[in-house]
Amino acid sequence: MAGRGSLARQLLGWQVVVVVTLLAAVAVFSAVQSRSAFQATEGRRMLSVAEDVAATAGVRAALADPLRYHQLPPFAESARSLSGADGVLVALPDLRVLTSPDPSQVGAALPIGTSTVRSGRSWVGEVDGDLVAHVPVIGDDGRVIGIVAASEDLPSFVAGVVHSPGEALLVLGVATVLGVGGSLLVARRVKRQTLGLEPTEIAGLVEHREAMLHGIKEGVVGLDPHGRLTLVNDHAKTLLSLPDDAVGHPLTDFEFNDRALDVLTGRTGGADQIVLRRGRVLIMNRMPIGPRGGATGSVVTLRDRTEIVALRHELDANRATTDTLRAQAHEFSNRLHTIAGLIELGEYDEVRRYVDLVSHTRSAWQSEVSAHVADPAVAALLVAKASLAAEQAVGLRLAPSSRVGRVDERLSADLVTVVGNLVDNALDAVRGGGGWIEVSLSHEDGVVRVVVRDSGPGVAPDIASEVFRHGFTTKAAEEGGQRGLGLALIRQACLRRGGSVDVDGAVFTARLPEVPG
Numbered sequence: 001m002a003g004r005g006s007l008a009r010q011l012l013g014w015q016v017v018v019v020v021t022l023l024a025a026v027a028v029f030s031a032v033q034s035r036s037a038f039q040a041t042e043g044r045r046m047l048s049v050a051e052d053v054a055a056t057a058g059v060r061a062a063l064a065d066p067l068r069y070h071q072l073p074p075f076a077e078s079a080r081s082l083s084g085a086d087g088v089l090v091a092l093p094d095l096r097v098l099t100s101p102d103p104s105q106v107g108a109a110l111p112i113g114t115s116t117v118r119s120g121r122s123w124v125g126e127v128d129g130d131l132v133a134h135v136p137v138i139g140d141d142g143r144v145i146g147i148v149a150a151s152e153d154l155p156s157f158v159a160g161v162v163h164s165p166g167e168a169l170l171v172l173g174v175a176t177v178l179g180v181g182g183s184l185l186v187a188r189r190v191k192r193q194t195l196g197l198e199p200t201e202i203a204g205l206v207e208h209r210e211a212m213l214h215g216i217k218e219g220v221v222g223l224d225p226h227g228r229l230t231l232v233n234d235h236a237k238t239l240l241s242l243p244d245d246a247v248g249h250p251l252t253d254f255e256f257n258d259r260a261l262d263v264l265t266g267r268t269g270g271a272d273q274i275v276l277r278r279g280r281v282l283i284m285n286r287m288p289i290g291p292r293g294g295a296t297g298s299v300v301t302l303r304d305r306t307e308i309v310a311l312r313h314e315l316d317a318n319r320a321t322t323d324t325l326r327a328q329a330h331e332f333s334n335r336l337h338t339i340a341g342l343i344e345l346g347e348y349d350e351v352r353r354y355v356d357l358v359s360h361t362r363s364a365w366q367s368e369v370s371a372h373v374a375d376p377a378v379a380a381l382l383v384a385k386a387s388l389a390a391e392q393a394v395g396l397r398l399a400p401s402s403r404v405g406r407v408d409e410r411l412s413a414d415l416v417t418v419v420g421n422l423v424d425n426a427l428d429a430v431r432g433g434g435g436w437i438e439v440s441l442s443h444e445d446g447v448v449r450v451v452v453r454d455s456g457p458g459v460a461p462d463i464a465s466e467v468f469r470h471g472f473t474t475k476a477a478e479e480g481g482q483r484g485l486g487l488a489l490i491r492q493a494c495l496r497r498g499g500s501v502d503v504d505g506a507v508f509t510a511r512l513p514e515v516p517g
Helices: 007-055 057-064 066-083 157-162 168-193 199-215 234-240 258-265 306-345 348-372 376-391 409-430 475-479 483-496
Strands: 087-091 097-099 123-127 130-138 144-153 219-223 229-232 273-277 280-289 297-304 395-398 436-444 447-454 500-504 507-513
Touching (some): 007 057, 007 066, 007 087, 007 123, 007 144, 007 168, 057 066, 057 130, 066 087, 066 097, 219 234, 219 258, 229 234, 234 280, 234 297, 258 280, 348 395, 376 409, 409 483, 409 507, 483 500, 483 507
Parallel strands (some): 395 436
Antiparallel strands (some): 123 130, 130 144, 273 280, 436 447, 447 507, 500 507
16 A cells, blocks of 8 residues: 555545546536537538538539530539538439549449438438538429439537537636646645645554454443544443444443443543442542544443452441451450459459349340341341440440341342341441441342431431432442442342432431332
8 A cells, every 4th residue: 555655645646546537427418419419510511512402403413414414513513612511513323433632532333321302302411520411403304303412520529528618628727727726626625634744544444443442351332422432442432331333322232320421421520430330349530532623432441340340348347347346355355454454353143143133134125136136137236236336435236126036048139238227327327426326127029128227417408318329439439438338339239129228418218129120
């Protein structure tokens, strides 16, 4: 391709070829039109000349008498001179020429082509490259006694163009200049629009782009200003659960949640935005694109952080377990120190009463939880959270109306996620305040209902919907550490089962169907 010249030169060359071809076609049309006009006009004139000669009485008399054939040349030459015809010939019915401007034609056969003159009818047409009019000479008895032929040379192609109507040659010249000038302007404009790249470079960029987009392990999504997908690589289709024919469709066709739509369309800005999409935790970065800063669309890159977030959740769970064990160890240590001190003081009866009180308090909570919650995982979670709440001087209680039987493993895991995160959020809300937390569990009509209320200030009404919709980046999450993460996970667990979660001040209510919807 390099040997063929730059893109601008190639475009200029092809456009000049197209312009010249069109102009040549116009020239041919003009020449044909001029030739046709010439034949019509001059044909009538030649026919008139031939008819005048054939109607002359002297010509008719000379043709009727062979001894008077020598009288014909003056009539023919006079007609030729007066009319400006190239030749006026007189021949016998057998086509033998009697008089002609060319002496070599005298006595030879008159070429008539497809003429109908021998049958007694006049004819105008082209014979051997000349425009010829044939007129029969009719004798007194009504028979054809001779033929008069008036001829004129047909113009050449160039002559036809020069003499075409409207001075076609001048028009063609102007059109050629305009066409070449326009081709130069188009070539320059294309050069600017391709940023100076040549065809091989453009093809190389396309090949590299395709290889890169389908080879990288990150999702790439291209959008136009109207929110339609213009580009989706293979990894992005997997991460966003998009069909193969997603390109060309608007984002609203694919049931994205509000958080994902905000990030993809740019309504939510910032780097490393976290979005939940059908069980996946995605990190998105959006960049507007356009020539010289103009906004003609955007590109969004996606990274899958589901495994990392899952590992972090396990780490958080281990940390929570460690904190719970630490709280229990701290609690047992304080009690052991109290018992040891009482023994050193000799207060043996007080030691007995204190041990009975501690044993009774712990057994009472475990018995209460076991009586109301039959699922072992949820019951164990509540028992462990009680020690953590006690270390923070927060009262954790179970609503008297709570009743939950044993459930399947999946629902049990979702309940642990929901109850654990709601209790942790409540502990954050009442931390240092000496408040209380109440947990209510019920299982009716195939739906487990979890209600957690606390004595904290609660969630402001203007961000009540935001805490669940935005997950990691809500105002609540920014102000409360990991609260946004926990609430996002709660919402995801509920929606995955066809349930729901909402908040009214300091009361969080979650509904989890026993059978996923």
